[in-house]
Amino acid sequence: MSLPPPRHSLTDDAQGIAFGSFMAAVSVVLLTHLGFVTGQTAGLAILIGYGTGWAFGPVFFVINLPFYWLGWKRFGPTFVAKSFLAVALLSALTMILPDYLHFGRIHPAVGAVLAGCLTGAGMLALFRHGSSLGGIGIVGLYIQDATGFRAGWVQLGFDAVLFGVALTLRDPVTVGWSFLGALILNLTIAVNHRKDRYIA
Template sequence: MTQQPSATKHSGIEDVLGLTTGVVMVSAGLFLLRSGGVVSGGTAGLSLLLSYALPVPFGVLFVAVNLPFFVLAAFGKGWSFTIRSGLSIGAVALLTSVHGQPWALGALQPSPLYAAGMGNVLSGVGLLILFRHKSSLGGFNIVALILQERFGFRAGYVLMVLDTLVVVSSLTVSSPLTVVISAGGAAILNVILALNHRPGRYTGS
């Protein structure tokens, strides 16, 4: 029998650098998605959907939508995870707005196809980094992680089901073609998580 390697605990500086990298990648991905007029899954996708319909900044909606899930996080994942997730959500909300400033990326007009593909790749890899440093972006991420740890359901597949509901809801504000493109992009994100975030695959803690 092959002996499993013992987990190597992340140092404080590794966690800080990892979380920073994760939120930068996710925020850049969400900025691309919003610039292309497409949505994704999770509470980020729900916040994007609401931002198209309401005169409220994405960052404000993103924080508001995630608030109810923090009770679940506190009881299901502990306060360390909850605090890290709260900081990650706040950072993503802020950085998504920063990317759109004239001195940064400014106003972009990517095609919906490119925005959905590249935006979800960036967001998926960023989420993977956050998960591996004991954080998340709240909402569906918390539900998926708890179900994976308690019952063995892969987080990526759980998110895929929940994300489908969000993407289908975007028919209320988007064309059918945009919804199809958004669904393809959300599938890319969840495949990244399903293939790379499995129990026992990563030994860091």
């Protein structure tokens, strides 16, 4: 009879959350450099930033605050604590990185694919260490538990509205490239985030 696999240590979790938050922060810097948007609460924070001139970091941090209560009920305090840390770290990094990370000319297609891959890698690391970047995913799972309506459809509906609003702030070509980045992100997670293939 095989023994259960060892769980992640505290050091493992710290590394995973730091890596995931850093990758996501680099992606946000790249997205805003290109004038792109993305989905979920990160996309909402970016849009608010475009419309108001407010920095992404504080907006993203505040937007996520109401979701922790749902996360506590659905996943428990450990998940909420790790997610709060990831969101706070991402928010801080997006304020710091622009002083040290600068992009030149990037073709929109390459930028979209790179942003999707960076965020996908970051979110996979966060998921595998029992964390997230909060937001609509938690709402989707909560609604799914309460009503049976699939969480994926909740997220898809939110993103559809978000990209619709983006068309009022960005040109259609930019929104189209942004959609490519969001597609790459979701494909990365869909293909690689499999509990039956990853045990830790």
